[in-house]
Amino acid sequence: MSGMGEIVHPLFRSIGRGLAHHCPHCGKGALYGRYLKIEPVCGACGHALAAYPADDGPAYLTILLMGHLIIAPALFFPIVWQSPPQISLPIILTVLVVIALTALPRLKGGWVGLMYALQVTRDDAALHTADAAD
Numbered sequence: 076m077s078g079m080g081e082i083v084h085p086l087f088r089s090i091g092r093g094l095a096h097h098c099p100h101c102g103k104g105a106l107y108g109r110y111l112k113i114e115p116v117c118g119a120c121g122h123a124l125a126a127y128p129a130d131d132g133p134a135y136l137t138i139l140l141m142g143h144l145i146i147a148p149a150l151f152f153p154i155v156w157q158s159p160p161q162i163s164l165p166i167i168l169t170v171l172v173v174i175a176l177t178a179l180p181r182l183k184g185g186w187v188g189l190m191y192a193l194q195v196t197r198d199d200a201a202l203h204t205a206d207a208a209d
């Protein structure tokens with residue numbers, strides 16, 4: 076049994092390390108050099124972290140999760156839509172931005188961990204894009 080989709084690296088361990096802003100390969104090195112900037116290679120084990128495609132997925136995931144887990148549930152609280160919008164809207168938007176900026180690096184890290192576990196690299200992504208263009 077081998078081929079695409081075979082899980083070589085433990086899925087949840089890889090995602091967990093990414094969520095914690097750590098290299099999915101060794102769990103020790105830092106994933107980010109600065110906010111949302113993934114290190115080219117892990118400082119601890121030298122694993123090529125930049126090899127994993129993490130451009131659109133994490134942002135999409137953040138919006139999806141926020142919509143389902145935060146915005147939709149928030150509408151169940153009458154205070155959210157009964158309070159005057161000039162008061163509630165700036166508060167709500169500020170909270171959402173803070174949550175998004177907090178969640179994005181974690182989700183992006185988890186995403187890289189997922190790509191690591193599934194062994195999907197930028198080369199694969201380019202290949203798939205080329206296939207779709209045919």
Ligand SMILES: [Zn+2]
Pocket residue numbers: 098099100101102103104117118119120121122
């Ligand atoms: Zn590492």
